[in-house]
C-alpha cells in the first residue's frame with residue numbers, strides 16, 4: 606500500500622466542526638477561557654476557529670497568544686530519554702500580555718494544537734506555562750489561585766505516548782480532542798498544495 610493511501614485526510618470543514626463541538630463542551634464544563642495559547646504552526650488555524658464559538662454575544666474577543674514549539678530529534682539521547690526535544694521558537698511575552706491582564710495568575714487558559722501525537726509538545730507546553738505562571742506569582746508574592754490549564758487538539762492519535770499530562774498542573778482544566786484517530790499520517794488542509802483533491806479525499810474518508 607502506498608503512503609498516500611495510508612494518510613488520513615482532514616478537510617477545513619472537519620476542523621471547523623471539531624472546533625465548534627469542542628467549544629460547546631468547554632463552555633459547559635470549564636466556562637469561557639480568558640486566553641487561548643496557540644501552539645504554532647498547527648495550532649493557529651484551530652485557535653482562530655474555536656475563538657469564534659467561544660465568544661459570547663456582546664463580549665470581547667478572547668485574546669490568542671502564540672507560542673512556537675518545534676520537535677527535533679535529540680541526537681544525544683539515551684534509550685531512557687524522550688528521544689525528541691522541544692525547541693521554543695517563540696514564547697509568551699508577559700510584558701505584552703499585561704495590556705490585557707495583570708497576569709495569567711488565576712486565569713482560565715486554553716492551549717490549542719492540531720495534533721497530539723507522542724504528546725511531547727503538549728507536555729512541554731503545559732509544564733513550561735505552569736512553571737512560568739508560578740514563577741510570576743511567586744515574584745508578586747501570590748499563589749496560583751484558580752489558574753486552570755485546559756487543552757484542545759483537533760486530533761489525538763491513539764498510540765503509546767512519550768509523556769503524560771500532569772492533571773495537578775491542569776487544576777480542573779480539561780483535555781479535549783475533536784476526534785481520536787489511528788496512528789497514521791494526518792494530512793491537514795493547510796499543508797495541501799491541491800486543496801480540491803485533498804478535500805475529495807477527506808470527503809471519501811468521511812472527514813468533512
Ligand SMILES: O=P(O)(O)OC[C@H]1O[C@H](OP(=O)(O)OP(=O)(O)O)[C@H](O)[C@@H]1O
Nearest residue numbers: 645646647675676721722723724725726
Ligand atoms: O505530540 P508530538 O509528538 O509532540 O507532536 C505534535 C506536534 O508536532 C507538530 O509540530 P511540528 O514540530 O511539526 O511543528 P509545526 O506545528 O510548525 O508543523 C504538531 O504541530 C504538534 O505541535
